[in-house]
Amino acid sequence: MLAGAAIGRLAIxxxxxxxxxxxxxxxxxxxxxxxxxxxxxxxDQDWSGFAHADLAIADLASFAAITRREEISHAVLSGGIARxxxxxxxxxxxxxIPAVPRIFRALVSGGDDAVLRSVIGLLESxxxxxxxxxxxxxxxxxxxGPLGAVSPDAAACRDIAAAARAALELGxxxxxxxxxSVGGRVIALEGLEGTDDMLARVARxxxxxxxxxxxxxxxxxxxxxxxxxxADLPSIGPxxxxxxxxxxxxxxAVEAGRALVLDxxxxxxxxxxxxxxxxxxxxxxxAP
Amino acid sequence: MLAGAAIGRLAIxxxxxxxxxxxxxxxxxxxxxxxxxxxxxxxDQDWSGFAHADLAIADLASFAAITRREEISHAVLSGGIARxxxxxxxxxxxxxIPAVPRIFRALVSGGDDAVLRSVIGLLESxxxxxxxxxxxxxxxxxxxGPLGAVSPDAAACRDIAAAARAALELGxxxxxxxxxSVGGRVIALEGLEGTDDMLARVARxxxxxxxxxxxxxxxxxxxxxxxxxxADLPSIGPxxxxxxxxxxxxxxAVEAGRALVLDxxxxxxxxxxxxxxxxxxxxxxxAP
Numbered sequence: 251m252l253a254g255a256a257i258g259r260l261a262i263x264x265x266x267x268x269x270x271x272x273x274x275x276x277x278x279x280x281x282x283x284x285x286x287x288x289x290x291x292x293x294d295q296d297w298s299g300f301a302h303a304d305l306a307i308a309d310l311a312s313f314a315a316i317t318r319r320e321e322i323s324h325a326v327l328s329g330g331i332a333r334x335x336x337x338x339x340x341x342x343x344x345x346x347i348p349a350v351p352r353i354f355r356a357l358v359s360g361g362d363d364a365v366l367r368s369v370i371g372l373l374e375s376x377x378x379x380x381x382x383x384x385x386x387x388x389x390x391x392x393x394x395g396p397l398g399a400v401s402p403d404a405a406a407c408r409d410i411a412a413a414a415r416a417a418l419e420l421g422x423x424x425x426x427x428x429x430x431s432v433g434g435r436v437i438a439l440e441g442l443e444g445t446d447d448m449l450a451r452v453a454r455x456x457x458x459x460x461x462x463x464x465x466x467x468x469x470x471x472x473x474x475x476x477x478x479x480x481a482d483l484p485s486i487g488p489x490x491x492x493x494x495x496x497x498x499x500x501x502x503a504v505e506a507g508r509a510l511v512l513d514x515x516x517x518x519x520x521x522x523x524x525x526x527x528x529x530x531x532x533x534x535x536x537a538p
Numbered sequence: 539m540l541a542g543a544a545i546g547r548l549a550i551x552x553x554x555x556x557x558x559x560x561x562x563x564x565x566x567x568x569x570x571x572x573x574x575x576x577x578x579x580x581x582d583q584d585w586s587g588f589a590h591a592d593l594a595i596a597d598l599a600s601f602a603a604i605t606r607r608e609e610i611s612h613a614v615l616s617g618g619i620a621r622x623x624x625x626x627x628x629x630x631x632x633x634x635i636p637a638v639p640r641i642f643r644a645l646v647s648g649g650d651d652a653v654l655r656s657v658i659g660l661l662e663s664x665x666x667x668x669x670x671x672x673x674x675x676x677x678x679x680x681x682x683g684p685l686g687a688v689s690p691d692a693a694a695c696r697d698i699a700a701a702a703r704a705a706l707e708l709g710x711x712x713x714x715x716x717x718x719s720v721g722g723r724v725i726a727l728e729g730l731e732g733t734d735d736m737l738a739r740v741a742r743x744x745x746x747x748x749x750x751x752x753x754x755x756x757x758x759x760x761x762x763x764x765x766x767x768x769a770d771l772p773s774i775g776p777x778x779x780x781x782x783x784x785x786x787x788x789x790x791a792v793e794a795g796r797a798l799v800l801d802x803x804x805x806x807x808x809x810x811x812x813x814x815x816x817x818x819x820x821x822x823x824x825a826p
Contacts, residue, residue, distance in 0.1 A: 333747050358750060359696070359722030408647070419707055425724045434647030436713045442725040442748060443739055451731055451739075459621050460730060462646060 258323025260284045260386060261316075261378065263305070265292040265329030268487050268512050269383065273328050274300055276387035285320045287313070292331050308335035314343045314376040325378045326386055327369070327481040330444075334365065346372055364424070366481045382480045383510060392530040394506040398518040400527040406468050406500045408434045410529075413470035414503070414536045421474035427484045430499070432467030445471065445486075449493040456498045466500035472533055473508040486528070487512035488520045495524035506530030546611025548572045548674060549604075549666065551593070553580040553617030556775050556800050557671065561616050562588055564675035573608045575601070580619050596623035602631045602664040613666045614674055615657070615769045618732075622653065634660055652712070654769045670768045671798060680818040682794040686806040688815040694756050694788045696722045698817075701758035702791070702824045709762035715772045718787070720755030733759065733774075737781040744786045754788035760821055761796040774816070775800035776808045783812035794818030 260282045264270035270286070270293065277284045286302035288295070293304075303316050316322070334357050342350055349372065356368040370380045384391045396402075402410060413431035420426045420439060428440035430452055437455065440448045449469065455461050471484035486504055494502050501521075504511070509530070511517060521528045548570045552558035558574070558581065565572045574590035576583070581592075591604050604610070622645050630638055637660060644656040658668045672678045684690075690698060701719035708714045708727060716728035718740055725743065728736045737757065743749050759772035774792055782790050789809075792799070797818070799805060809816045 334750050336751050358753065416711055416713060419711060420727070423704055423707060423724065425704060425727065430729075436711065437730040439708070439713065439727040439729050441718075441727050441739075442743055447739070451729075451735070455730055462622050463624050465646065 259321050261320070261322040261325040262286045263325055263327045263373075264288045264295065264297070265327075265331045266294045267329045268489075269485060269510065270329040271295045272512050273326060273383050273387055273390075276390070277326075280386065280388065282386065285316075285322060287316065289329075289331060291333070293329065306339065306341070307331070307333070308339040309341045310346060310372055310376075311341045311343050313373065317376060317378050322378055324386075325373060325380050326383050327366075327380065328383050342372075343376065346375060349375070366478055370478065370480060380480050382483070384479070384483070389514070390510050390512075392504045392506050392509045392511050394530040394532065397511065397514070397528045397530070398521040400501065400521065400525060402468070402501055402503070402527050402529055405433075405465070406527065409466075409468035409500070410470060410503045410531060411536050412436050413468055414472060414531065414533055417470050417472045418475065418533060421472055421477070424474060427474065428469060428471045430467055430469050430497075432499075433462045433465035437461065437467075445469070445490060446493050449490075449497045449499075452497040452499070453493075461498075466498055469494050469497075469499055469502045470504070470531075471502070471509060472505045477508070479508070483508060483510050485510035485512055486517065488516040491517055491520040491524060491526065491528065495520075495526055499526060501527030501529065503529045503531045506532055547609050549608070549610040549613040550574045551613055551615045551661075552576045552583065552585070553615075553619045554582045555617045556777075557773060557798065558617040559583045560800050561614060561671050561675055561678075564678070565614075568674060568676065570674065573604075573610060575604065575613075577617075577619060579621070581617065594627065594629070595619070595621070596627040597629045598634060598660055598664075599629045599631050601661065605664060605666050610666055612674075613661060613668050614671050615654075615668065616671055630660075631664065634663060637663070654766055658766065658768060668768050670771070672767070672771070677802070678798050678800075680792045680794050680797040680799050682818045682820065685799070685802070685816045685818070686809040688789065688809065688813060690756070690789055690791070690815050690817055693721075693753070694815065697756035697788070698758060698791045698819060699824050700724055701756055702760060702819070702821055705758050705760040706763065706821055709760055709765070712762060715762065716757060716759045718755055718757050718785075720787075721750045721753035725749065725755075733757070733778060734781050737778070737785045737787075740785040740787070741781075749786075754786055757782050757785075757787055757790045758792070758819075759790070759797060760793045765796070767796070771796060771798050773798035773800055774805065776804040779805055779808040779812060779814065779816065783808075783814055787814060789815030789817065791817045791819045794820055 409431040413429040416429040426440040430438040641656040697719040701717040704717035714728040718726040
């Protein structure tokens, strides 16, 4: 854990969703004075309570200027960026220009991990150290075992194993992190659309009677095997639990130690209310 | 090819979509006098022009009675069955009863292939030989190379390779057959929702600006590595081409010799009109 006093000022680069605000609040509680960089067109929170400066998605020159001015030493990337920047949007610093062709290639055809590695490299080239959200906020990582009152039963354990196998394979291909199994059979895989969209799809399949009656199913989200822990860790929040409930699932399993649990108290309350489990698992335990 | 004269009467077990009707018409042209068994709740065609008898989804006793009465020797399974039957819907013949626990297990937790193998086994236990659609209708299988006027360019070939790799992996896991790559990056994987639903999802991602501008992409559908050629071959029709156009894709690649091309003339006309390619590929050529 990086204590507030031990490092210079912390920047939070904010995309969409709940994570950036939770992170900023928790960082403040942990003794940091975070400076927030909401990405224009992605960030969808009200940052009036925090020192902040809006940033265009690929404006690295401004990033360099702001971090120098604010004496920022560390940065956390958090939240979603739905859209990759077009090549014309890049504003590199002069020193970055040699690296531009490589990042362009990654942006156009790389998986999320390739892009993130490039972005982290560019941000660090101006002298800012990029760290993981879990390094500045205690207790954000999923722990092993059930988080709430409900535990997976035998059918759910079979679904966990089936969906985890598919999710690992997706991760190995750097495509996605999530899969849903119902009755031991994988029926949905997460691509660019994201977890909530996939859960909505399963709710629709359920309503259309296309899932076996009486079989609930499980959502599994795992880290990609080679994933950089500094960005894009799989995450769940109270909304994920509510959507899983709407899809008729029995529960959610995420990778213990390598997935973020946002708003843990509200998430556990939502899970207990819906009668579904949320469990931290170790994919190594599921190997065939 | 099974000539009409060489076998007894042909049954066509009809699910949803275009395939059953095309198949029945083509079988008639090839000299057969097909008897159609539309599955209640799945078949959505007008069968008044053909001898037919509606069949409840898991009514194997009636299947046995009808095939005996109509002197049916061969059957083709065609079209979609969106819903797996509930266990209470089964009407086995007396002789099938020992096999029932096995099919129940397959229905509840098997992939599509496991279910199909069980279904084929049950149908054949009453003395009917189940054959593939391509065995009774000439020219239904995709051939190698471009079908219409457009050929894949270099960017499309990269997308074909990326999506084919993902589709093969999905097939190996017995999950699905289709994947879409845009700009060399796999962004959607087909689960139970089907190809048209996946294409609609990509059209939505495109409209939301979440795909890289100027990158079109490719849909690839492949056979599962162990797939039984007698059922559920990947298929495309004019509607697939139209939906691919709406998703902004550059084209479609299917497995040559192991995918069905429905309504080929209309499909080629639609592809040429939309300026997209439809190609038969050999996945072995794409190995890294």
